[in-house]
Amino acid sequence: MGLQVVALLFLVGAIVLGFTKKMNVGVVCFGLALILGKLGGLGAGDIYKGFPYKLFATLLGTMLFFSLLQQNGTLEKISKRLIGICGKNTFLVPIIVYVVSFVLSAAGPGAISVQSVTVIFAVSLSVQMNVSPILMGVMAILGAVGGTASPIALTGIIVSDLLTEMGIEGLGNQIFIGVSISNLICAIVVYVVLGGYKIRATVSNTSDKTKDHFDRNQMISLAALLIMVVMVVGFSYDVGLICLTLSLVLMLLGAGNEKAALKMIPWSVLILIAGVNVLMNITQKMGGIDLLASILASFMSSRTAAPIMGFTGGLMSWFSSANGVVFPTLIPTVPEIAQQVGGASIVQMVSAIVCSATVAGISPLSTGGSLIMASYAQETGCDEKEQQKMFGTLFALSAGVVAIVFVLSLVGILGLVG
Numbered sequence: 001m002g003l004q005v006v007a008l009l010f011l012v013g014a015i016v017l018g019f020t021k022k023m024n025v026g027v028v029c030f031g032l033a034l035i036l037g038k039l040g041g042l043g044a045g046d047i048y049k050g051f052p053y054k055l056f057a058t059l060l061g062t063m064l065f066f067s068l069l070q071q072n073g074t075l076e077k078i079s080k081r082l083i084g085i086c087g088k089n090t091f092l093v094p095i096i097v098y099v100v101s102f103v104l105s106a107a108g109p110g111a112i113s114v115q116s117v118t119v120i121f122a123v124s125l126s127v128q129m130n131v132s133p134i135l136m137g138v139m140a141i142l143g144a145v146g147g148t149a150s151p152i153a154l155t156g157i158i159v160s161d162l163l164t165e166m167g168i169e170g171l172g173n174q175i176f177i178g179v180s181i182s183n184l185i186c187a188i189v190v191y192v193v194l195g196g197y198k199i200r201a202t203v204s205n206t207s208d209k210t211k212d213h214f215d216r217n218q219m220i221s222l223a224a225l226l227i228m229v230v231m232v233v234g235f236s237y238d239v240g241l242i243c244l245t246l247s248l249v250l251m252l253l254g255a256g257n258e259k260a261a262l263k264m265i266p267w268s269v270l271i272l273i274a275g276v277n278v279l280m281n282i283t284q285k286m287g288g289i290d291l292l293a294s295i296l297a298s299f300m301s302s303r304t305a306a307p308i309m310g311f312t313g314g315l316m317s318w319f320s321s322a323n324g325v326v327f328p329t330l331i332p333t334v335p336e337i338a339q340q341v342g343g344a345s346i347v348q349m350v351s352a353i354v355c356s357a358t359v360a361g362i363s364p365l366s367t368g369g370s371l372i373m374a375s376y377a378q379e380t381g382c383d384e385k386e387q388q389k390m391f392g393t394l395f396a397l398s399a400g401v402v403a404i405v406f407v408l409s410l411v412g413i414l415g416l417v418g
Helices: 002-020 025-039 044-048 053-071 074-086 090-106 111-129 133-147 154-165 172-193 216-234 239-252 258-264 267-285 288-297 305-319 322-340 346-362 367-380 384-411
Strands: none
Touching: 002 025, 002 267, 002 288, 025 044, 025 267, 044 267, 053 074, 053 111, 053 216, 053 239, 053 258, 053 267, 053 367, 074 111, 074 216, 090 111, 090 133, 090 172, 111 133, 111 154, 111 216, 111 239, 111 346, 111 367, 133 172, 133 346, 133 367, 133 384, 154 172, 154 322, 154 346, 172 346, 172 384, 216 239, 267 288, 267 367, 267 384, 305 322, 305 346, 305 384, 322 346, 346 367, 346 384, 367 384
């Protein structure tokens, strides 16, 4: 119990210290990782296991690829074309971003592959339109995670397999509907709260059509972008590796400036994300997250079982993978909880877990939220202070949508399908 408490205190202390001292939280976390690891009896190898290699490679690859596209003017022209499609109704842009992300994700690829593409486009659009990058990026994430519970998408398949192993079948569509309804409500709240309906385009449409033509380098970049989307969304290739490969092709063909693109990569954001993940992994190994989750679970009743399980799923998702950790950990406990807590619905509990754990992906510690931060820093070159502010805003927003799912579960919205 003592080490669990200490681990939680280290994690919270690192975040507080970083914000109060205006330091990169990732550097603070790296600095405290050795101390906490030694207190927990962990060696250097165990500490380094928390480094998010795949996430780091994903961010590095996508940032380099889109830095090349930004540097040669491709993203700017694409953004202006997309804004022009909506005409004066630019308040529809975030809604379109949400719908496109939802449909693509539900069709099979799932949230991770889809949001890796749509979030970067959404943030680029926000800069061109001079609107909130958080609004645009979050709408892309919510659309992607809302569709990922589809029976033919990644999360839907994982959840169905887990339930099948427990002898429970035929709940895939019910869970998908419940997750979709909750996710849509979260998206509507975010759209209204962040002022999506107030959006008015500030990008002037030039009458000189020759300026809108794509040059040779931009045409090559468009082809590379199309290949990336097809390979990632259509064939589920790793987005980081694909982007690194296509970046090499662009540089070899002279379609992008390597040195300029590397300078545009927001290295401070990558350090922040990596450091926090390392410290959180140690916290999890020492039982800090389990302690917090078990405290929440001890307050369950038939009415609060689904909300608390959902909240626990969202909480765990801030510190670990939803598909890889949260679902395999929590979903197998659902039948036993339903048996112990009379009247608790399996469908409602699983729906709450899936929805909370996925919408929590807005967090800057997750792939979606980190993509928003990295993309915005790359687009604007914003300073450390603004990055830290965005980190806090995204984390607070993530907590807010998890709270919305908690309330929806509590009032019985998920009961519409269970």
